[in-house]
Amino acid sequence: MTAENVEAATVASVDALGRRRLALPAGVAFAGTSAAFAGLYLAAGAPTPILLLLQQRWGFPSWALTVAFASYAITLIAALLVTGRLSDHIGRRPVIIAALAVQVLAMLGFVFATNVGWVIVARSLQGLATGMATSAFTAAIIELAPSRFARLASIVTGTAAVAGLALGALFAGLAVQFSTSADGIVFVALAVVAALGLLVAVASPETSSVRAGAVRSLVPQASVPRSARGAFVAATPAIVGAWMLAALFLGLGPSVVLDVFHINSGAVDGATAFAEPAAAALAGFVLGGMVARKAIAFGALAVLLGTAIVVAGVFAASLMLFVAGGVVAGVGFGAIFSGALRAVTPLVLPHERAGVFAAVFTVAYLSFGLPAMVSGLLIGWFGLTGTVVGFGVAVMLAAAVGLAAQMRATSRERAARRPATGVDAAPCSLVVVTAGVPTAR
Numbered sequence: 001m002t003a004e005n006v007e008a009a010t011v012a013s014v015d016a017l018g019r020r021r022l023a024l025p026a027g028v029a030f031a032g033t034s035a036a037f038a039g040l041y042l043a044a045g046a047p048t049p050i051l052l053l054l055q056q057r058w059g060f061p062s063w064a065l066t067v068a069f070a071s072y073a074i075t076l077i078a079a080l081l082v083t084g085r086l087s088d089h090i091g092r093r094p095v096i097i098a099a100l101a102v103q104v105l106a107m108l109g110f111v112f113a114t115n116v117g118w119v120i121v122a123r124s125l126q127g128l129a130t131g132m133a134t135s136a137f138t139a140a141i142i143e144l145a146p147s148r149f150a151r152l153a154s155i156v157t158g159t160a161a162v163a164g165l166a167l168g169a170l171f172a173g174l175a176v177q178f179s180t181s182a183d184g185i186v187f188v189a190l191a192v193v194a195a196l197g198l199l200v201a202v203a204s205p206e207t208s209s210v211r212a213g214a215v216r217s218l219v220p221q222a223s224v225p226r227s228a229r230g231a232f233v234a235a236t237p238a239i240v241g242a243w244m245l246a247a248l249f250l251g252l253g254p255s256v257v258l259d260v261f262h263i264n265s266g267a268v269d270g271a272t273a274f275a276e277p278a279a280a281a282l283a284g285f286v287l288g289g290m291v292a293r294k295a296i297a298f299g300a301l302a303v304l305l306g307t308a309i310v311v312a313g314v315f316a317a318s319l320m321l322f323v324a325g326g327v328v329a330g331v332g333f334g335a336i337f338s339g340a341l342r343a344v345t346p347l348v349l350p351h352e353r354a355g356v357f358a359a360v361f362t363v364a365y366l367s368f369g370l371p372a373m374v375s376g377l378l379i380g381w382f383g384l385t386g387t388v389v390g391f392g393v394a395v396m397l398a399a400a401v402g403l404a405a406q407m408r409a410t411s412r413e414r415a416a417r418r419p420a421t422g423v424d425a426a427p428c429s430l431v432v433v434t435a436g437v438p439t440a441r
Contacts (some may be wrong), residue, residue: 029204030144034156036100036197037137038164040130043107043190044072045168045277047123048250049176049269050110050183060116066376069251071120072127073369077362079131081220084358087136088351089214091206096140099133100198107191111184131365134161135358142345142353143207151288154345157357158338159284162246166277169250173270182266211351222359228347232356234293234409235340236363238300238402242280242333243367244395245303248310249276249326251372252388259384261319268319275323279330284338293406295339300403302332304396311392314385329395336402337364367398 024032047068055065087095102125109122138157145153171189175182224232254269287295306329313321340360348356371391378387 023205024200024203026144026205027146027149029200030141030146030149030153032197032200033096033137033144033204034141034160036096036200037133037141037156038160038167039190039193039197040100040103040133040137041161041164042168042171042193043103043126043164044130044161045165045250045273046172046186046190047072047110048169048273049173049254049266050186051119052254052269053176053182053266054113054116054119058116062376062379064116064120066373068116068120068123069376070369070373071124072130073365073372075124075127076131076134077127077365077369078220079128080134080358080362080365081222082218083132084135084222084362085217085355086214087139087208088354089211089217091208091210092136092140092143092354093201093204093206095136096133096201097198099129099136100194100201102132103129103194104191104198107187107194110187111191134361135354138341138357138361139350139353140204140207143350144204154342155285155288155338157345158288158341159281159334162277162284162334162337163281165246165250166274166281169273169277170270173266173268173273176266176270178267208350208354217355222362223355224344224359225348225352225356228344228356230409231292231343231347232340232359234405235296235336235343235402237398237405238296238303238336239340239360239363240367241300241303241395241398241402242336243364244371244391244398245307245326245329245333246277246280247368247372247375248388248391248395249273252375252384252391255379255384256314256322256388257319260314260317260388261322263319272319272323272326276326276330276333279327280332280334280337283331283334285334287335288338288342290335290339292339292343293410295335296343297403297406297410299332299335299337299339300399300406302335303329303399304332304403306330306332307392307395307399311389314388314392332399 023029051065051068083095106122106125106129109118109125113119113122141157142153172182172186175186179185250273253273257263257265257269257272287298290298306325306327309325309328310322313319313323313325341357344356344360345353371394375387375391378390382390
């Protein structure tokens, strides 16, 4: 369904059984769905300082903390692989509604948890909800956007997640610092946010037609159509570096603050975890007009430089340097992820969008989850400083490969254009659809 079709259907929609129902105007649904998507990741960022608080309260071992973080990533990736393409077949709304219902249960699970076992269950449910909803949300935002907001929609899909991560970590950190019942306050508020998002999803118009093959789509896979494969492969190393960096800040950031900088403060934990994804979200909006490939290359360079500053901050035991490096690298994160989504979105047909977004987010969360799990184990062998330095070197290597991949893709494109035009051409920045088939110009 095109943006014009959705704009026309501002007061009514047709469900899967052909029944007409009242629906939000497309512009309102676009804004509400974007906020609900950010809210999903607001909840993803919040446990960073809260889990450390619960560890102090209940005295569970560090390996259990690692399991709690890892369980979220594992269930999220599994859900992306299994349900990532489902909304291309049954519609965006049913998938989003089911996912947000699970999210409400997960938040209530945190509220009533009495030991780390229940926290792990709640965290697993949260990963399931996020994995189910992410690709459907991303496609729905693009399809709900009125035509005048088409560019904004592409920017929102690349920044809502990191904005949510940043605000969630900051909100939870402040609650830990200034409240004696931070976990209850945070997770009750997040349950309300999820419930409001659920109401928005119920009231929003459907943007995708029902297609055969829903059961077959549940076979785990992350598929990218041939039309977008080149852009996807070229962006992958930079995506890996960007999300590994996010894992460093959200997973190890509070431990670095405590053990390297010797600061025991929930507010500082939250602010430190906030800095990198906040810079990423802002950069995604500011750089949204940059050609996608240039944005990815610029972002890879910024991640490379910023991570070097982060490592220097750890060696120098300087919190200011650590955070400054995170901000620089965060700008790179925002440029990379927003640019990657803008690069692949115009190259696929509407019924292929959710599958492609599932593939992008699968790469992202594998890069986020696996290093976080491995680093939790390596700390016992190499210490926190050694692990952070090794983590940083891996991020810089991925960013360097990502930068080289973008430069190589640009060179190939120019070489391919030269015989036809006789001059070097700028990197591809415009994609048009002719007879329903995306073609680059």
